[in-house]
Amino acid sequence: MDKPRMVGILDVTDASLTHKTYTLDVEVDARPGQFCMLWIPRVNEKPMSISNTKGKVQVTVKKIGDFTERLFELGRGDKIGFRGPYGKGFEYVAGDVLLVGGGCGIAPLRPLKDVLKGHVVVSARTVDQLLFEKEFADAGFNVHVATDDGSKGFKGFAHQLVEELLKEHEFKCVFCCGPEPMMRAVLDVCTQANVSSQMSLERYMKCGIGICGSCTISGLRVCREGPVFKGETLLGTEFGHYTKDASGVRRKHNGC
Numbered sequence: 001m002d003k004p005r006m007v008g009i010l011d012v013t014d015a016s017l018t019h020k021t022y023t024l025d026v027e028v029d030a031r032p033g034q035f036c037m038l039w040i041p042r043v044n045e046k047p048m049s050i051s052n053t054k055g056k057v058q059v060t061v062k063k064i065g066d067f068t069e070r071l072f073e074l075g076r077g078d079k080i081g082f083r084g085p086y087g088k089g090f091e092y093v094a095g096d097v098l099l100v101g102g103g104c105g106i107a108p109l110r111p112l113k114d115v116l117k118g119h120v121v122v123s124a125r126t127v128d129q130l131l132f133e134k135e136f137a138d139a140g141f142n143v144h145v146a147t148d149d150g151s152k153g154f155k156g157f158a159h160q161l162v163e164e165l166l167k168e169h170e171f172k173c174v175f176c177c178g179p180e181p182m183m184r185a186v187l188d189v190c191t192q193a194n195v196s197s198q199m200s201l202e203r204y205m206k207c208g209i210g211i212c213g214s215c216t217i218s219g220l221r222v223c224r225e226g227p228v229f230k231g232e233t234l235l236g237t238e239f240g241h242y243t244k245d246a247s248g249v250r251r252k253h254n255g256c
Helices: 066-071 110-114 133-138 158-168 180-193
Strands: 005-014 019-024 035-040 044-049 058-062 079-086 096-102 117-124 142-147 174-177 197-200 228-230 242-244 250-252
Touching (some): 142 158
Parallel strands (some): 096 117, 117 142
Antiparallel strands (some): 005 019, 019 058, 035 079, 242 250
16 A cells, blocks of 8 residues: 655645645645545544645645544644545536535535636535635636525525526536535436536545445445546445445435
8 A cells, every 4th residue: 555655734724714725745646536645643544635736735624523623733834644646536528517516525626627617506504614716706617606504695505506507507517526415416406407417425435545445335436436426327326325434334324
């Protein structure tokens, strides 16, 4: 298995009230949608989506557990273990597309603003958690905001806004990343509208290179066959219905 190399943290910026973007002193040839593994000695190693594909690697993180809590304590000049990039990224599509990001799920979609064109749904629970809205607008995307509480833009879930947009526009493909129940709802909307889709999944990972099997979904390894899957591949799988915890126990997802 690849060993992590220690790299410096060049910069840390607040991406939202609850998210930080880390710029690392390393450059890799990554495709949008690929991920890296970050290692904090004596803490753990976790997969992180690469939120840019030009220049120094950036990752955008929300504090949601022991690893990210320790990561949030690190700053400029500190070092962290890095390996990657890994996995299968997005496939580019010509013509207008729709990007759909839920919370931190907008991070792996962020590099697509440089190679695709069309519309983007930026969604979060509340306005203070919205990410990269201005960046997408500056790149020429038509930006649609959805918040669960209605504090900005459309009041409701991302898939409800997607359903409305699919009635108004013809998109070549929908690219989606976010909480898995949300993505399942978007997939169902796309299937009903007969629109192709690509879904970027997040599952518990240990090795990141297809050996341990901890990230499998109905036999598909998220770290190798994914994390980006065509929507049609996920139909009929446990996607959006079941997940696995750190011990490998299969558990039912909470609702969207």
